[in-house]
Every structure is written in structure tokens, then in C-alpha cells.
Amino acid sequence: MRNALLVAWRDFSESARTKGFWIGLLLFPAIIFAFVQAPKYLEKKGTPQRYFVLIDQSGQFEEIIEDGLERAHQRRVLKSLVDYGRENASLEKAGRANGGKKLDLEDIPAPDVSGGAEQFLEEFAEANPDALEKFLERGGRDMMLERMKPYLRADADAYEEPKRRYVRVAVPQGVDSDAGTSVISETLKPFLRGGRKIRVEGEDQKLYAAVLIPADIEGLVSRPGQPPVALMSGRHGVEYWSSNLADLDLHNDIRNVMNREIRRKAYLAAGMDIEAVRQVERTRVPIATLNPKKAKGKEKVSMADFLRQWAPSGFVYLLWISIFTISQMLLSNTIEEKSNRIIEVLLSSVTPGELMMGKLAGIAAIGLAMIGVWVGSLLAILAWQAGPEVAFAQHAFEVLKNSHLLPAFFVYFVLGYLLYSGVILTIGSLCNTLKDAQNYMGVVTVIMMVPMMTMFFIPKDPNGTLATALSWIPIYTPFAMMNRMAADPPLFEVVGTTVLLILTTVAVLWLSGKIFRIGILRTGQPPKVLELFRWILDAVRGRS
Amino acid sequence: MTASAPALEIENVDKRYGDFHAVRDVSLTVPAGAIYGLLGPNGAGKTTLIRMALEIIRPTSGRISVLGESSALKVRNRIGYLPEEKGLYKKMKAWSVIAYFATLKGLGRKAAKERAFELLERYGLKDFANAKTDALSKGMGQKVQMLASIAHDPEFVILDEPFSGLDPVNQEVMEEIVPDMANRKRTVIFSTHVMQHAERICDRILLMAQGRKVFDGTIAEAKRTLPRRVRIETRDSVRQLEELDDVEEVEALVGDEAEEDAPSRWELRIAEKADPQTILQECFERGIRLRSFELADPSLHEVFVRLVGSEAKEASFR
Numbered sequence: 001m002r003n004a005l006l007v008a009w010r011d012f013s014e015s016a017r018t019k020g021f022w023i024g025l026l027l028f029p030a031i032i033f034a035f036v037q038a039p040k041y042l043e044k045k046g047t048p049q050r051y052f053v054l055i056d057q058s059g060q061f062e063e064i065i066e067d068g069l070e071r072a073h074q075r076r077v078l079k080s081l082v083d084y085g086r087e088n089a090s091l092e093k094a095g096r097a098n099g100g101k102k103l104d105l106e107d108i109p110a111p112d113v114s115g116g117a118e119q120f121l122e123e124f125a126e127a128n129p130d131a132l133e134k135f136l137e138r139g140g141r142d143m144m145l146e147r148m149k150p151y152l153r154a155d156a157d158a159y160e161e162p163k164r165r166y167v168r169v170a171v172p173q174g175v176d177s178d179a180g181t182s183v184i185s186e187t188l189k190p191f192l193r194g195g196r197k198i199r200v201e202g203e204d205q206k207l208y209a210a211v212l213i214p215a216d217i218e219g220l221v222s223r224p225g226q227p228p229v230a231l232m233s234g235r236h237g238v239e240y241w242s243s244n245l246a247d248l249d250l251h252n253d254i255r256n257v258m259n260r261e262i263r264r265k266a267y268l269a270a271g272m273d274i275e276a277v278r279q280v281e282r283t284r285v286p287i288a289t290l291n292p293k294k295a296k297g298k299e300k301v302s303m304a305d306f307l308r309q310w311a312p313s314g315f316v317y318l319l320w321i322s323i324f325t326i327s328q329m330l331l332s333n334t335i336e337e338k339s340n341r342i343i344e345v346l347l348s349s350v351t352p353g354e355l356m357m358g359k360l361a362g363i364a365a366i367g368l369a370m371i372g373v374w375v376g377s378l379l380a381i382l383a384w385q386a387g388p389e390v391a392f393a394q395h396a397f398e399v400l401k402n403s404h405l406l407p408a409f410f411v412y413f414v415l416g417y418l419l420y421s422g423v424i425l426t427i428g429s430l431c432n433t434l435k436d437a438q439n440y441m442g443v444v445t446v447i448m449m450v451p452m453m454t455m456f457f458i459p460k461d462p463n464g465t466l467a468t469a470l471s472w473i474p475i476y477t478p479f480a481m482m483n484r485m486a487a488d489p490p491l492f493e494v495v496g497t498t499v500l501l502i503l504t505t506v507a508v509l510w511l512s513g514k515i516f517r518i519g520i521l522r523t524g525q526p527p528k529v530l531e532l533f534r535w536i537l538d539a540v541r542g543r544s
Numbered sequence: 545m546t547a548s549a550p551a552l553e554i555e556n557v558d559k560r561y562g563d564f565h566a567v568r569d570v571s572l573t574v575p576a577g578a579i580y581g582l583l584g585p586n587g588a589g590k591t592t593l594i595r596m597a598l599e600i601i602r603p604t605s606g607r608i609s610v611l612g613e614s615s616a617l618k619v620r621n622r623i624g625y626l627p628e629e630k631g632l633y634k635k636m637k638a639w640s641v642i643a644y645f646a647t648l649k650g651l652g653r654k655a656a657k658e659r660a661f662e663l664l665e666r667y668g669l670k671d672f673a674n675a676k677t678d679a680l681s682k683g684m685g686q687k688v689q690m691l692a693s694i695a696h697d698p699e700f701v702i703l704d705e706p707f708s709g710l711d712p713v714n715q716e717v718m719e720e721i722v723p724d725m726a727n728r729k730r731t732v733i734f735s736t737h738v739m740q741h742a743e744r745i746c747d748r749i750l751l752m753a754q755g756r757k758v759f760d761g762t763i764a765e766a767k768r769t770l771p772r773r774v775r776i777e778t779r780d781s782v783r784q785l786e787e788l789d790d791v792e793e794v795e796a797l798v799g800d801e802a803e804e805d806a807p808s809r810w811e812l813r814i815a816e817k818a819d820p821q822t823i824l825q826e827c828f829e830r831g832i833r834l835r836s837f838e839l840a841d842p843s844l845h846e847v848f849v850r851l852v853g854s855e856a857k858e859a860s861f862r
Contacts, residue, residue, distance in 0.1 A: 349649055
């Protein structure tokens with residue numbers, strides 16, 4: 001035991017001294033940091049202002065489009081104000097203003113899980129057009145800043161309004177706005193391709209997009225029950241020209257604004273009261289998601305439930321990353337000792353069993369240290385970054401602490417790590433160079449990809465066939481069961497799969513111990529499968 | 545264990561790897577305090593024998609006891625081992641490698657560190673104590689590894705090819721370690737295929753070829769396996785000496801009998817019990833004018849070549 005600890009300590013302290021370890025340790029927080037910071041930076045500085053020309057030969061949509069784009073901009077202003085408020089609000093002040101009641105995750109309704117938070121906000125705004133209306137009616141930005149003031153921290157930064165993303169510019173000289181759209185688009189092409197520049201406030205700028213609305217656009221609108229005129233006549237309708245096909249926000253804004261306008265006209269034509277229609281459009285049925293497993297009166301699915309539901313996926317990912325990373329370390333560590341022939345001296349001092357145990361423990365410690373730093377830095381960055389996220393992180397932590405996810409993670413990490421490291425140690429003992437080992441590792445990697453691919457399917461049907469089947473395959477048990485943890489899988493499955501996993505792990509470790517013993521002194525080519533099989537047979541029979 | 549227990553006892557040990565018979569029926573007793581040389585051509589089974597003695601691998605059949613115990617694992621803290629293929633942790637410092645292996649052999653952390661510095665200083669590596677091992681030259685690395693194998697002051701040391709790949713100066717420094725150990729009543733086994741080393745250092749040798757024991761005994765005994773020879777330098781013919789009972793064969797080494805003036809060198813193979821003095825007297829009586837007369841002691845190299853020469857060649861062509 002003493003020797004196993006000595007081996008473990010050396011493996012730990014020596015790995016901790018390598019550059020690779022520190023790079024791995026710091027890279028992740030750096031990426032997280034960049035991930036958090038980059039969008040903010042881009043929002044402020046990076047997103048370029050884009051210039052477009054609008055030629056509306058029908059004369060009906062110009063104002064509406066400009067108005068629509070202004071509203072889109074105001075919506076962004078509103079959103080950025082909300083964000084600004086969140087970032088700079090003092091939690092205490094906000095708490096007082098909220099009647100002393102602390103923000104509670106259990107009270108926040110779960111968002112629609114099919115989309116991200118962004119979409120959630122977007123939908124929120126769509127569903128409550130009042131929010132923007134109210135914002136504009138009551139004085140917009142200045143009013144909001146004024147009302148926010150009491151809640152802001154003393155050292156809050158000054159608010160910076162986001163730049164207008166799309167700026168309409170005058171049609172360049174030499175373009176005849178009255179010509180046919182095909183003529184106009186031909187003359188605009190050099191600008192759109194970037195060959196020619198437009199002048200904006202004395203500076204040369206690239207023309208980002210051109211929107212051409214033909215005079216007879218009314219007649220090209222496709223309406224239900226009527227033949228598709230545009231398609232039949234081979235015309236385009238509104239032409240949106242741009243060499244950037246990735247950013248379609250302008251395209252979508254214009255489409256939405258114009259659709260709303262022609263629908264408004266259609267309602268009028270049908271003799272309907274447009275205000276009544278708007279009112280009707282705002283009618284909504286309330287729908288609550290309820291969980292029958294929760295206590296009576298508290299069945300409503302809350303943010304905490306949502307977290308509980310999805311946290312396992314996060315844990316699966318963490319589990320996967322940890323096992324994969326640590327396996328790689330174990331492999332290179334074993335191969336170093338083997339290719340340096342240090343192993344022989346070690347084996348004259350410690351038993352192969354002690355060596356294996358020491359390695360498993362030492363490398364696990366180094367891996368856990370790394371993952372600990374990753375998780376810690378993630379939380380630290382969250383804490384440093386934004387106010388409400390801290391509360392969120394605290395709540396999330398509370399939720400996790402009170403669930404059985406953390407102990408489950410620990411159990412599955414230990415078992416999964418031991419199982420995979422048994423395989424890795426075997427590979428390490430059979431190969432003399434990392435290059436040899438990569439061939440075997442390729443297979444292991446492919447096998448390990450499966451939990452990654454099923455990670456997001458399993459929570460949707462946590463007790464379904466796929467999830468159950470994977471749970472009973474020992475190499476996938478840790479991932480699949482971790483993934484299902486929130487859905488309270490049947491007890492016999494939890495116990496059964498875990499017992500199977502333990503048995504398999506013991507068997508694999510025992511076998512790999514045997515192969516390790518023979519393989520570790522071997523030089524030259526890795527053994528052929530048949531030879532390996534014979535070793536295993538010998539091991540089972542108790543020889544060697 | 546009693547003080548008189550042999551350091552190593554090997555009885556009828558066999559080791560097979562599938563169809564390959566690496567060690568065949570070898571028996572050997574290494575008395576405590578001996579310096580034992582393990583000689584033999586490449587592939588003779590020396591390393592396999594050593595690994596079995598240390599229980600790194602197990603024999604297919606036969607019995608091995610080390611320091612009076614049936615398993616080397618029980619007494620591993622009293623054994624030191626330098627394997628044939630040398631290697632060190634590349635990123636560790638010289639002293640910490642030595643200290644690490646010493647702690648694995650039971651020394652406390654602090655004692656191991658002190659011992660490491662002490663050894664490095666004694667064998668001239670003081671300045672490199674804090675160097676990473678991959679910055680050391682091959683010879684220095686090998687020294688460090690040798691020191692690591694004896695850092696816990698084992699009573700029984702097994703050195704597999706300790707001097708291979710070293711320049712003569714470093715070889716000498718390394719060789720010092722062996723008598724140093726012997727002076728403190730430690731047992732040393734070392735394998736080599738450089739006969740001069742064995743001749744200089746060993747009390748006894750085990751000669752192996754193709755997995756078999758070819759010879760086991762003292763150096764003197766080994767030399768006695770070769771017929772004794774007398775070398776004579778003279779212008780006269782010594783063919784006539786062949787008629788003596790003591791002389792088995794007369795062989796001209798250099799020069800031609802026909803050339804009258806040229807001094808020739810001759811080698812006489814003499815009977816085992818013959819007295820060279822008598823032969824010298826015979827020369828005087830027969831009027832042979834000697835320029836030199838010497839009793840040629842066969843070198844261990846000659847013994848080696850004669851005992852395993854054909855097999856060694858065979859092995860190298862396999």
C-alpha cells in the first residue's frame with residue numbers, strides 16, 4: 001500500500017510539473033473567459049454597421065420598412081438596457097425594491113426548452129408587443145435609464161447604446177431608381193461585390209445589401225386560393241441582394257415588416273377592424289407544465305426543475321471529458337515508463353498490482369485536480385461576470401446539492417474511470433510508442449463517442465428503449481445512467497446496471513492486471529490478437 | 545534468513561516463451577558476499593534468468609530462493625537491481641530519481657534525499673544533482689541509474705550489463721562501485737559479455753549459452769578448462785620437443801621454420817600436470833637458444849570463445 005501511494009504521489013507531482021498540465025489547466029478557463037467576453041466585445045465594437053440601399057418603386061413600403069427597422073433597433077436598445085440593468089443593478093437595492101423578496105428560481109417559469117435563452121427573450125417580446133410599445137410610448141431609453149438609476153450600483157458603467165446595425169444610405173450616383181429591377185441590380189452589382197465603394201459621411205464604405213421593391217409588388221403577393229403569380233411569371237417579387245448569405249437579419253426584418261403591412265391591408269379589404277384583429281391576436285391560453293411526481297400544490301414545473309432535468313446532461317459531458325482526458329494522461333504516462341524501460345526497475349521494487357493501483361490513483365488525482373480547477377474557474381468567471389448569474393449559480397448549486405446528482409456523478413466517475421483505465425492500461429502495456437497506441441485508442445475513441453451522441457436524446461425519453469439498452473452495456477452504464485438520473489429510473493435498473501458495471505470493472509481490472517504484467521516487459525511490435533487471447537487464457541488458468 | 549544463507553539459489557529452472565526455450569535447466573548458488581559474473585553471448589538467457597531471480601517473471605518450472613526466501617518480492621527492499629535497458633524519468637531531477645527509487649525500497653523521504661546527494665557527491669555527479677535526467681549524457685544517466693539501484697544499500701545487487709555503452713573512464717568509475725559493495729560484504733551479481741570486466745572484478749562466473757549453463761566456478765577453474773600452454777621465441781626448431789611426455793602439441797605461431805635467421809614464435813600445449821620448469825630444462829639440454837619463454841595463462845576471453853564460441857556464432861546467425 002505504501003508503495004502504491006509512493007507511485008501515485010510521484011505520478012501526481014511529476015505530471016503536475018509538466019507544461020501540458022498547466023496549459024490544459026489554464027486553457028479551459030481562458031476559453032470560457034473568451035466565450036463570455038467575446039459576444040460582449042463584439043456587441044460593443046465588433047459588429048460592423050452595415051449599409052443598404054432601398055428602392056421602393058411601389059412607394060408603399062419605404063416608410064413602413066424604415067419604421068420597422070427603427071422598432072427593431074429600439075427592441076435591441078430595450079434588450080441592452082435590460083442587460084445593462086442586470087449587470088449593474090445592486091442586488092440589495094433590487095431586493096428592497098422587490099419588496100424584500102429574494103429572487104427565487106422556483107418562481108421563474110421554465111423556458112421553452114426547444115430554443116436557447118435568446119429565442120426565449122425574442123418570443124417573450126413577440127408575445128408581449130406591449131413591452132416595446134410601453135417602452136416607446138413612455139419615453140424610451142432616457143425614461144428607462146432614469147427609472148433604473150435608484151437600483152444601480154454606485155460604480156456602474158455608463159450605458160452605451162448599441163449601434164444601429166443597418167443604416168439606409170442614398171442610392172449611389174449613376175443608378176436610375178426608376179429603371180427596371182434587372183437594370184438596377186446590374187448597376188448595383190459592382191457595389192455589392194465590393195469593387196466599388198459608396199460614400200457615407202465622407203468615408204468609403206462597402207454596400208452590404210440592396211432591397212428592390214418593384215412597382216407592381218401588390219400583384220405579385222401570393223395569396224391563399226389564388227395562383228402563385230410570381231412563380232408563374234418567373235418574377236422574384238422583392239429582391240434582396242447581398243453577398244453575405246450568413247447574416248439574414250435584415251432580410252428577415254424586411255420580410256416581417258412587409259408581411260405585416262400587406263396583412264393589415266388584407267384585413268382592411270375584408271372589412272375587418274384592424275385594432276380588433278390586433279386585440280384578438282393577443283389572446284392567449286395560459287399553459288402550465290406540471291409534474292405529477294411533485295408535492296401537491298407545487299406541481300408547477302419551475303426553473304429549478306428545468307435545471308434538475310438538464311443538469312445530468314451537463315454531468316454526462318463532464319464525466320466524458322474527465323474520463324477521456326484522464327485516460328489520455330494515463331496512456332502517455334504508462335507508455336513513457338515502458339519506452340524508457342523504467343518499468344523493470346519499478347517492478348523489482350513494487351508488485352504489478354501496486355504499480356497499477358498507484359498509477360490509477362495518481363493520474364485520477366491529477367485529472368480531478370484539473371477538472372476541479374475547470375469547474376471552479378467556470379463558477380468564478382460566472383460570479384465575476386454578472387450579478388443575476390451569481391444568484392443563478394448559487395441556486396443551481398442549491399438544487400444540485402439537494403439532488404442525488406452529485407453522489408451519482410461521483411460513483412459513476414469512479415467506476416467509469418476504473419473501467420476505462422483498465423482498458424487504457426492494457427493498451428499502454430502492450431505498446432511501446434504512443435504511435436502504436438493510437439491505433440488501439442482510435443477504437444476506444446469511437447466507442448466513447450456513443451454517449452456523446454446520445455447525450456441529448458436520452459433526456460427526452462429517459463426510460464425509453466435506447467436509454468435502457470445503453471444502461472445495460474457496462475461501458476456505457478456510467479454515461480447513460482447519469483443521463484437518466486433526473487427521470488428517476490426504476491430502482492432495479494439502477495442497482496442492476498451498477499452491479500453489472502462493478503462486476504465488469506473488477507473483471508476488466510483483473511484481466512488488465514494480468515496482461516499488464518506480461519505486456520509491460522514486452523518490447524517490439526504489439527502482440528497479435530491471437531497471442532493476446534492466449535495470454536488471457538493463461539491468466540484465467542492461473543499461469544504466468 | 546540466517547547469515548549463511550546463500551544470496552541466490554536457483555534449482556533446475558526452465559523458462560519457455562511458447563516454443564522458445566529461453567532458459568534450460570539452470571542451477572546456481574550464489575554464496576553471500578560473492579561477486580558473481582554472469583557471462584554469455586547475446587540471447588544466452590542471462591536477462592531472463594535475472595528477471596526470474598527478481599520475480600519480475602516466473603519460471604516455467606524449477607525453484608528459486610533469494611536471501612533465503614522463496615520469493616524475491618518478500619525481500620525486495622534488500623535487493624538492488626539495474627536492468628539491462630537503461631532509462632530514467634526524463635523530466636525528473638537526478639537526485640529525485642535516486643530518492644524516488646530509494647523510497648520505493650523503504651527509505652524515508654528525508655533519508656532518501658540525503659542518501660541521493662551523498663551518492664552523487666561520492667561518484668562525482670554533485671554538480672548534476674539538480675539537472676533533469678534528459679539533460680545528462682548517456683554515461684551520466686547510467687551512473688545515476690546505477691546509484692538509484694544501490695541507494696537503499698541493498699545486501700544483494702543485481703546489475704545487468706552495467707558497463708555497456710560507457711567510455712573506459714566511466715567504466716572504471718562504475719567498476720569501483722562493485723568492489724565498494726563487496727568490501728561491505730554485499731553480494732553482487734552482474735552480467736556482461738566483456739570478459740575483461742569479469743576477469744577484473746569477479747570471484748566466480750556463470751557462463752551461459754543458448755539458455756544452458758556451460759560453466760560455473762571460479763575464474764581460475766574456468767581457465768583450467770583450457771590446456772596450459774608455453775610460448776617460446778627462438779630461431780631454432782622446437783619440433784623435437786614434441787617427443788616429450790609433457791608436451792602434447794607444438795605449433796608455430798609466427799615465422800617459417802625454413803627461414804634460418806628469422807626468430808619464430810611457438811606455442812606448446814602442455815599436459816595438465818606438467819611442470820614448465822622441466823620443459824625449460826629440456827630446452828637448455830637440447831641447445832635451443834631461447835629469446836623468451838613464458839607460461840601463457842589463457843584469458844577468460846579464450847575460455848569464453850572455446851566454451852561458447854560455436855554456439856555464440858550460431859546464435860548470432862539465428
